Amino acid sequence: MVKKLIIGNWKMNPQSLKEAEILFRDINKIAKDSKGASIVVCPPFPFLSIYNKQKYKKIVLGSQDVSIEEVGSHTGEVSAKMLASSGVSYVIVGHSERRSIGETNNIINKKLTNILKAKMSPILCVGEITRDNNGEYLKFIKDQIQESLVNISKAQLGNIIIAYEPIWAIGANAEREATAEEFIEIKIFIRKVISDIYGAKTAHNTKVLYGGSVNPKNSKEFLHHGGADGLLVGRDSLVVRKLNLIIKSI
Numbered sequence: 001m002v003k004k005l006i007i008g009n010w011k012m013n014p015q016s017l018k019e020a021e022i023l024f025r026d027i028n029k030i031a032k033d034s035k036g037a038s039i040v041v042c043p044p045f046p047f048l049s050i051y052n053k054q055k056y057k058k059i060v061l062g063s064q065d066v067s068i069e070e071v072g073s074h075t076g077e078v079s080a081k082m083l084a085s086s087g088v089s090y091v092i093v094g095h096s097e098r099r100s101i102g103e104t105n106n107i108i109n110k111k112l113t114n115i116l117k118a119k120m121s122p123i124l125c126v127g128e129i130t131r132d133n134n135g136e137y138l139k140f141i142k143d144q145i146q147e148s149l150v151n152i153s154k155a156q157l158g159n160i161i162i163a164y165e166p167i168w169a170i171g172a173n174a175e176r177e178a179t180a181e182e183f184i185e186i187k188i189f190i191r192k193v194i195s196d197i198y199g200a201k202t203a204h205n206t207k208v209l210y211g212g213s214v215n216p217k218n219s220k221e222f223l224h225h226g227g228a229d230g231l232l233v234g235r236d237s238l239v240v241r242k243l244n245l246i247i248k249s250i
């Protein structure tokens with residue numbers, strides 16, 4: 001059975017090392033009976049070092065971002081190599097909250113290249129700000145994908161996971177939740193865009209996740225009806241009871 005990816009994006013939470021340790025411990029516990037899922041935890045940078053492969057056997061470590069630079073004098077930056085040597089396997093790139101502070105598709109492309117070079121898997125986030133009746137949002141997503149994947153080879157694409165995260169459905173102030181139908185539409189569209197660049201087989205094999213207000217009530221719908229290859233969970237990945245229900249919905 002192909003495992004579903006359940007990725008917890010902690011964002012800028014929790015506020016203390018102690019709380020982060022408790023979260024790691026409790027998530028590892030619930031991950032123990034999650035046979036159908038790979039559980040990826042993406043804490044903020046200072047908490048990456050809590051992770052210990054022996055202690056948290058059921059958790060895979062992810063990062064929320066990476067530097068555009070590979071090496072050198074770049075105060076405050078964290079390189080892909082540093083992440084890889086700290087046990088990180090997945091890196092979220094192009095999250096809308098980073099795009100909103102200036103991250104362009106070109107920057108994302110460079111980050112993707114660095115992540116792949118360091119032998120980690122990028123989770124490329126795409127998604128429109130709003131929906132319109134003329135299908136402009138599809139063009140927006142297509143541009144995000146095409147511009148992010150410039151000079152990325154077919155073999156490299158095999159390591160990239162795409163997460164569809166409509167901005168209007170993200171966070172506590174979301175306009176509304178997305179439906180599984182809306183996800184299906186975009187999943188097909190994403191595969192079509194990939195297919196036009198890399199061919200149908202590669203497109204078919206590309207994992208497409210859903211993210212944006214995933215909760216225990218809608219997770220099953222996105223996974224089963226929507227056919228999502230996994231979920232990118234924000235708020236509810238910090239509440240172990242809810243995360244457990246999301247994992248169970250697989």
Ligand code: PGA
Binds near residue numbers: 234
């Ligand atoms: P949310 O965040 O689940 O809190 O909406 C998802 C995300 O931004 O990845």
